[in-house]
Amino acid sequence: MEKNNRDAAFLQVGNKLLDWYKKNARDLPFRQTKDPYKIWICEIVFQQTRINQGLNHYNNFIKRFPDVQTLAAAEEDEVLLYWKGLGYYSRAINIHKAARQIMNEYQGTFPSEYDEILKLKGVGKYTAAAVSSICFGGRMPAVDGNFYRVLSRVFADDFDISNSRAFVYFSELANLVMPENVGDFNQAMMDLGSEICKPKNPLCGVCPLNKDCLAFSLNKISEFPVKTKKVKTENLDLTYYFVHRNGQFLIQQRKDDFIWKKLFEFLPAISAELEPFIKSSKTISHKLTHKNVNIEIYDVEVDSETVWNDFTAQNEYLITDLEGFHHKSFPKPLENYVQNSLKD
DNA sequence: AACCCGGGGAA
DNA sequence: TTCCCAGGGTT
DSSP: OHHHHHHHHHHHHHHHHHHHHHHHOOOOGGGGOOOHHHHHHHHHHTTTOOHHHHHHHHHHHHHHOOSHHHHHHSOHHHHHHHTTTTSOTHHHHHHHHHHHHHHHHSTTOOOOSHHHHTTSTTOOHHHHHHHHHHHHOOOOOOOOHHHHHHHHHHTTOOOOTTSTTHHHHHHHHHHHHOOSOHHHHHHHHHHHHHHTSOSSSOOGGGOTTTTTOHHHHTTOGGGOSOOOOOOOOEEEEEEEEEEEETTEEEEEEOOSSSSSTTOEEOBSOOOGGGGGGEEEEEEEEEEOSSEEEEEEEEEEEOOOHHHHHHHHHHSOOEEEOHHHHTTSOOOHHHHHHHHHHTTO
């Protein structure tokens, strides 16, 4: 009997959240559909990415690749082009692999079971739960950073969210408050976490859960969530040679085992015959989340047609111009360098 | 279980 | 500056 009262109190929290969501849901393009393809794409785009940052990328991506057939038929490089500037480029590579996976293993029909969705490349427990609940009535909580923050505050729970067991732990807390409509519940949690229960300066005065929030009643909101793991940054030094002549320049494609997977870059080294054509150099500093990148770029303008033809014939570097450049995906600092450099 | 992978906005 | 965002993959 005591357990039933407790369950009822928890369920009330979930229903309050749903009531708030009905009136305050954000008007987002992917809220108008239950097409699993579009929901899947939006879940991937907005991983570790704020809505305002990814919205144009999402809309452009859906316009170019409106369905899984179109995406699967495209080249990987074009998918990367539409991901340009978004970061975490393995998402683009995996999204393309998963599209072909759906064509080959599921006959082009998006899988509807959580366990099957989970098998898609780049789809983890969060994304599988989100797509499953929003599109197919699945009943798994889509536990993300918003769940960690909201639930740790509501329960004044100091479980360390940087602990690798946090996902399981907060999934169990989520199950306590989860109502019937799991799809809306998951999206409501995201909107509450984004608009009300923000990391800093949360709007507890207008929060639909403030009567149920233990951290708020204890005036300890700022103590939750607990996160012990610190972000450490390292230095990364890169050298590039921007070898060009008459508006053309040489590039190559990066591997998929380090940063900027499969994006294009300038030459990391040159042979002795090109050294006389080095005109200048400049250093660019670029901050990543876990790295401070210092890039030394040498401007190599090859004045000799003979040397240019000789060099390009002997090497397998790609030749491009400004037009071709706009159709390839470059790391942000190199993108900026080209746009400032070739204006002359 | 620990570590790696981008870029941008808020405070 | 620091934090963190609709996380997932690799080792």
